[in-house]
Amino acid sequence: MLSGPAEDVGASRDESSELPGTIPPLSRESRSTRADGPIAPPTTTSSLLASIGVAAPPPARIWAIASGKGGVGRSFFTANLGCIVARDEGPVTLVDLDPHGGNLHTLLGQSAEPISVPDPTSPRTPGGGLSLRTGDIPGLYWLSFGGLSPTDGSSDPAEPVAPMIGREPMEALLQTLRTGRTPWVLLDLEAGAAPLTLEHFLAAERSVLVLQPEPAAVECAHAFIRRLFARELEAILKRHRDPAAADRGQDRILLSCRPAEAVARLQEDRPAAAESLVARLKTLRIHLVLNQVRHVSDLEVGVAFKRVVEAYFGLAICFSGAIWYDAEAWLSARRRRLRVRESSGSSLGEQLELCMRHLIDGTELDLPAVIPPL
Amino acid sequence: MAFVSRNYYELLEVTPTATSEEISLAYRAVRKSWRPDSIALYPLYSPEETAAIRSLLEEAHTVLSDPARRVDYDRYLRFTSRKLGPYSTWEEFWEAAHLEPSEPNLSDLPVVEESSDGRAASPTASEPALRAVVEAVAARSAPSPDGSAARSGPAPVPVASSGALTAGMPRARTPSPVPPAVTPPPPAHRPPMRPASPSELGPPVAEGSPARDAGGVRPQSGHLGRGLEAGGPTAVSARDPASATQSLPSMRSAPPSPEQPRISTDSIEARVAQSRPSPLRPESGAGAAQSDAAPAPAGRTPAPASVPVSPDNRAAAARSAPMPTTAQAPAPPEAAAEQRVDGGTSTGGWSRSYAAGLKPTRPLPEMPVPRDLLEQLEAQQGMGGAYLKAIREYKGISLNDIAAHTKVQTTYLKYLEEERFADLPPAVYVEGFVNQVARLLKLEVKRTVSGYMRRYYEIVSASGNGLDGF
Numbered sequence: 001m002l003s004g005p006a007e008d009v010g011a012s013r014d015e016s017s018e019l020p021g022t023i024p025p026l027s028r029e030s031r032s033t034r035a036d037g038p039i040a041p042p043t044t045t046s047s048l049l050a051s052i053g054v055a056a057p058p059p060a061r062i063w064a065i066a067s068g069k070g071g072v073g074r075s076f077f078t079a080n081l082g083c084i085v086a087r088d089e090g091p092v093t094l095v096d097l098d099p100h101g102g103n104l105h106t107l108l109g110q111s112a113e114p115i116s117v118p119d120p121t122s123p124r125t126p127g128g129g130l131s132l133r134t135g136d137i138p139g140l141y142w143l144s145f146g147g148l149s150p151t152d153g154s155s156d157p158a159e160p161v162a163p164m165i166g167r168e169p170m171e172a173l174l175q176t177l178r179t180g181r182t183p184w185v186l187l188d189l190e191a192g193a194a195p196l197t198l199e200h201f202l203a204a205e206r207s208v209l210v211l212q213p214e215p216a217a218v219e220c221a222h223a224f225i226r227r228l229f230a231r232e233l234e235a236i237l238k239r240h241r242d243p244a245a246a247d248r249g250q251d252r253i254l255l256s257c258r259p260a261e262a263v264a265r266l267q268e269d270r271p272a273a274a275e276s277l278v279a280r281l282k283t284l285r286i287h288l289v290l291n292q293v294r295h296v297s298d299l300e301v302g303v304a305f306k307r308v309v310e311a312y313f314g315l316a317i318c319f320s321g322a323i324w325y326d327a328e329a330w331l332s333a334r335r336r337r338l339r340v341r342e343s344s345g346s347s348l349g350e351q352l353e354l355c356m357r358h359l360i361d362g363t364e365l366d367l368p369a370v371i372p373p374l
Numbered sequence: 375m376a377f378v379s380r381n382y383y384e385l386l387e388v389t390p391t392a393t394s395e396e397i398s399l400a401y402r403a404v405r406k407s408w409r410p411d412s413i414a415l416y417p418l419y420s421p422e423e424t425a426a427i428r429s430l431l432e433e434a435h436t437v438l439s440d441p442a443r444r445v446d447y448d449r450y451l452r453f454t455s456r457k458l459g460p461y462s463t464w465e466e467f468w469e470a471a472h473l474e475p476s477e478p479n480l481s482d483l484p485v486v487e488e489s490s491d492g493r494a495a496s497p498t499a500s501e502p503a504l505r506a507v508v509e510a511v512a513a514r515s516a517p518s519p520d521g522s523a524a525r526s527g528p529a530p531v532p533v534a535s536s537g538a539l540t541a542g543m544p545r546a547r548t549p550s551p552v553p554p555a556v557t558p559p560p561p562a563h564r565p566p567m568r569p570a571s572p573s574e575l576g577p578p579v580a581e582g583s584p585a586r587d588a589g590g591v592r593p594q595s596g597h598l599g600r601g602l603e604a605g606g607p608t609a610v611s612a613r614d615p616a617s618a619t620q621s622l623p624s625m626r627s628a629p630p631s632p633e634q635p636r637i638s639t640d641s642i643e644a645r646v647a648q649s650r651p652s653p654l655r656p657e658s659g660a661g662a663a664q665s666d667a668a669p670a671p672a673g674r675t676p677a678p679a680s681v682p683v684s685p686d687n688r689a690a691a692a693r694s695a696p697m698p699t700t701a702q703a704p705a706p707p708e709a710a711a712e713q714r715v716d717g718g719t720s721t722g723g724w725s726r727s728y729a730a731g732l733k734p735t736r737p738l739p740e741m742p743v744p745r746d747l748l749e750q751l752e753a754q755q756g757m758g759g760a761y762l763k764a765i766r767e768y769k770g771i772s773l774n775d776i777a778a779h780t781k782v783q784t785t786y787l788k789y790l791e792e793e794r795f796a797d798l799p800p801a802v803y804v805e806g807f808v809n810q811v812a813r814l815l816k817l818e819v820k821r822t823v824s825g826y827m828r829r830y831y832e833i834v835s836a837s838g839n840g841l842d843g844f
Contacts, residue, residue, distance in 0.1 A: 214413070218414055222417045258464065260377065261463070261465060303407055304414035305414040307407040307408070308412075311427075312419070
């Protein structure tokens with residue numbers, strides 16, 4: 001018995017004569033669009049849409065914004081960039097994935113409310129079951145991780161919410177976002193290089209690293225990339241592990257020596273592993289955004305960072321954006337308003353627009369164009 | 375991998391069709407990223423390593439900005455299918471710069487998640503494998519019994535008072551971390567052989583630039599002999615296995631490890647045939663070598679003091695100058711008879727006019743020879759004329775260049791390489807020639823000379839021609 005979408009029984013009757021009382025078969029057109037075998041009920045939005053002949057929307061473009069240490073302006077950058085994206089490109093969802101005090105809602109001037117995450121075991125409905133929060137910015141939706149609870153929201157809001165969320169609900173959340181509630185998603189990751197953070201960072205379409213041109217931020221950014229590299233190397237080593245016990249010690253040594261030398265050593269010992277590692281490194285691309293640039297020489301820090309990381313780690317860095325220091329940004333922060341919405345003549349909007357263009361196109365920053373006219 | 379294996383164009387981030395102005399601009403731009411005071415640099419590279427990288431960039435700029443050398447280099451790139459730069463790996467680069475990669479940063483190991491086979495979740499010191507590595511590192515840091523400290527903290531204590539280096543000395547050479555399963559740690563098998571830094575040889579040390587000295591060579595110091603006299607490799611290694619690999623003679627004279635496959639002569643010939651180009655023209659440009667020691671290339675930064683002529687060097691230089699007034703060098707049949715000047719002049723006793731005519735026009739290429747090639751050549755052919763010729767050709771130096779720098783006639787140099795001892799001057803002259811050639815090729819002078827002369831005497835006594843009284 002066919003349980004597919006309701007077909008108009010009276011339409012497109014078969015040419016052959018039928019006995020009265022029988023259900024006429026489906027028309028040839030509908031039969032050709034049918035999948036092989038019996039039609040299963042649609043389980044996802046895309047398959048539901050495909051079964052009625054509507055093309056599913058493309059998956060959302062996810063940009064993950066991370067940094068080596070906190071305080072470099074990651075949430076500031078994410079919130080203001082989201083505003084620009086909502087203005088120019090389309091609806092965007094900002095996700096605050098900082099479990100230890102994320103302030104995306106503060107920057108947006110909103111309050112933190114617990115949001116329930118859909119249970120991954122339950123059958124998904126086309127709506128996704130996720131309610132995104134909106135503010136007064138059209139096209140900008142947001143979601144705060146700090147309020148996520150693994151249950152259906154029956155916990156007492158007055159009690160502190162557990163900061164960590166399990167992997168599966170997080171995956172479910174990201175999958176829901178990916179299936180296109182909004183065409184753009186910006187993930188405001190937490191500072192540092194936690195495993196989950198690195199996972200989201202690498203899985204995104206654009207992996208953005210925010211950096212301030214000052215030594216502490218640079219050091220932490222280097223540590224971030226070092227952990228990222230170590231993660232990739234460990235995964236490769238695990239995949240190509242030899243049963244011999246000596247490899248464990250060798251793996252330690254590989255993880256502790258210089259990355260480029262680790263690759264060279266690996267190429268001597270285990271060429272297959274080295275090949276997959278090099279191939280993996282080639283697919284990685286980190287987009288660098290320099291925040292709080294105060295001087296032209298700070299831009300050189302970004303360029304030097306790119307060159308040094310490419311030499312040391314063998315990772316490709318794309319210098320995508322430079323945001324100049326805004327001496328009056330603190331005023332907007334006090335008022336809990338987004339800086340780009342202020343009409344005080346700040347060029348932050350233009351800088352973010354340029355950065356957005358580069359991130360979309362995957363191109364490098366043109367340094368002379370970034371330096372503001374005197 | 376990515377950086378050091380780039381050719382000169384890629385290092386400067388220019389296309390092969392760039393003009394000289396573009397190359398200069400690109401060099402200045404790239405050099406800015408590698409400034410010693412760059413905050414993007416200091417967490418990853420030490421000052422010595424930064425200096426080494428800067429000198430590599432400078433070499434790229436030097437070669438590419440000179441049209442003649444650039445033509446040669448382009449031809450070389452077209453000839454070799456690899457299209458790579460002077461170095462293939464970082465190890466090669468650090469070895470050439472006489473640097474040791476920075477100490478493994480064990481505290482920066484990532485947090486390891488629980489793996490399927492139940493290993494510890496975090497690399498704490500309680501993990502046996504890590505502890506063994508830590509012990510190996512501590513053992514390396516311990517001072518060796520012969521009194522020379524291998525390493526004193528993160529900043530090695532500068533021993534040389536020559537003041538040539540501004541940013542401290544290159545770190546002591548230490549073996550790579552040994553596999554933790556083996557205790558006490560045997561001589562590390564990879565990287566195979568690392569010569570000790572000058573600091574371990576004790577003061578005073580003739581310090582050259584930390585960067586870009588030819589591979590397989592220590593700076594010229596009188597303590598080479600002391601190191602050799604201190605005992606053979608077995609004595610040193612028996613004394614202290616932990617520091618065995620730190621002493622140079624054990625490194626140099628130990629047989630190649632079994633992991634290294636012996637390179638056949640064909641592959642050596644092939645490699646020599648594919649050797650790097652001679653990016654210099656013999657008679658173009660300006661520049662002069664001042665002493666018979668290895669000349670320092672012009673424009674190198676940081677400007678090191680040239681290798682000071684230590685007493686041993688001076689003795690060697692004096693030895694190369696023929697002292698006896700009675701002994702007359704037999705004139706080579708092809709060369710015209712030239713007036714010999716007796717006495718210990720810096721021209722080595724050759725004709726002043728001849729020596730004056732040949733001026734070293736430009737510094738020799740600083741490209742190092744891989745250590746494994748050196749060892750293979752030596753093991754298979756001995757340190758004879760063919761050895762010198764192979765090294766010379768690999769470095770892309772012509773006989774004219776050697777003649778210009780050493781003031782030894784090209785004819786004699788050719789005979790030296792062909793081992794035509796019958797046509798060469800007496801042994802004392804031959805020894806002087808080999809001394810100068812070895813010094814120029816940045817080889818170990820005493821060892822090369824003794825090896826060559828051993829071969830000389832073997833052949834001469836075997837031939838029974840009565841040369842030099844044999």
